Amino acid sequence: MLDATALDKIVQGTLETIEQSKEKIFSITEDARLEVSSVQKDLQAIQKETLEVIENVDALERQERSARVRLMEVSRDLYRFSEQDIRQAYEQAQALQVSLAVYRERELQLRTRRDTLERRLRTLQSMVERAEALIGQIGVILDFLGNNLQIVGAKLEEAQQQEQLALQIVLAQEKERRRVAREIHDGPAQTMAGMVMQAELCEKLLIQSPERARQELGELKNTVRLTLKDVRKIIYDLRPMALEDSSLYDALRRYTADFQEKTNLQITLRFRGEEQALGTAYKVALFRMVQEALSNVHKHARATTVTVQMEMLPQGVAVSVTDDGCGFIYEEMQGMSADHFGIAGMQERVALLKGTLNIRTGTGKGTTLLIRIPLNMEVADDETKRHRSHSDR
DSSP, X not given: OOOHHHHHHHHHHHHHHHHHHHHHHXXXXXXXXXXXXXXXXXHHHHHHHHHHHHHHXXXXXXXXXXXXXXXXXXXXXXXXXXXXXXXXHHHHHHHHHHHHHHHHHHHHHHHHHHXXXXXXXXXXXXXHHHHHHHHHHHHHHHHHHHHXXXXXXXXXXXXXXXXXXXXXXXXXXXXXXXXXXXXXXXXXXXXXXXXXXXXXXXXXXXXXXXXXXXXXXXXXXXXXXXXXXXXXXXXXXXXXXXXXXXOHHHHHHXXXXXXXXXXXXXXXXXXXXXXXXXXXXXXXHHHHHHHHHHHHIIIIIOOSEEEEEEEEETTEEEEEEEEOSOXXXXXXXXXXXXXXXXXXXXXXXXXXXXXXXXEEEOTTSOEEEEEEEEOOGGGOOHHHHHHHXXXXX
16 A cells, blocks of 8 residues: 555655746746747837838939939030039939948848847747647646545545546646637737737827827727727636526526627527526536537538527437538548637537537538537536525425
8 A cells, every 4th residue: 555645745745846847937938928029029120120221222223223324324425514414423323322332231231130030039939839838738737636636545446537537627627728818818918918008109199199199098998998898708708607597598598699699690599308407517518518509600600590409308418509501521620620610629528528429511501510418417516406405495
């Protein structure tokens, strides 16, 4: 038998070391992000200056060609032009050649500097991506080890049976965290960065151009409203409030009505069988799968109508989502990224609940998703029991 106390110390020490390493990598990543921002600003300045120099070179080349033509005309007809005209034409051509040479050299220097900055920016961005991936991997390890500390000393057979499922859950959670982080980074975070720059512009315009400042402030106010809307959407996607205080049927009614209003999709929602008091895990999973299916229809199907049907059976739940869209060739989709079609998330949820997911589709034939989830009512959680208790009253 293993010494549980000694094993706890070893695992705890390992966790602390990994956590410290994660913090160091995070610090390096933040420094790299700051460097990326700095290089981007320098690159923008260099690109702007390069364009200006190129425009000057083009203008000087046109002037220099005209000066050479003028010099040839004067040189061919010396009796017609005075000595002052000849000297002026020669000096003008020479001055333009000198200026053109200077600007061409400056253009070459700027291009070289720009290329160097672009290479450095790509290197830094690659470094940040690798560091973020490493942090995510370390996070998976920490979660996995931390969540399994509680089973140290239990039977090894039970631990081995739970290990694979625990890892899948942790990986799914980490993937969801990355998705939310990416959504925030690409949405509100980017917008707020622009808002900071716009606010700084307003500060300058308050003195120079109050009217322009008012216009910028109006635009900034609209941007804040849109960003707040995006943040509320992210919060809703993380935990739909409709599931907190209502049944799954009611939550789906509200969601599909709202989705129809936003997208103009004609949604028909049907329920069959008497609704059962489901555990939170089942409610959230079924709600999310319908949510992802409708989002997939809206993004890819080019459909006008969609029918969602949920049937409660004694030993399970069956859900179908059928649209009249363009459909696709399923064999071709399998060779592409499932994430692009919104299928991967549903497949993961179905697999965790030991269910099945079937897709019926074809080009120009619409698409039907058929999901079947078995129910184990013996593992109903406390929330389900409370729901039943309130219903009985």
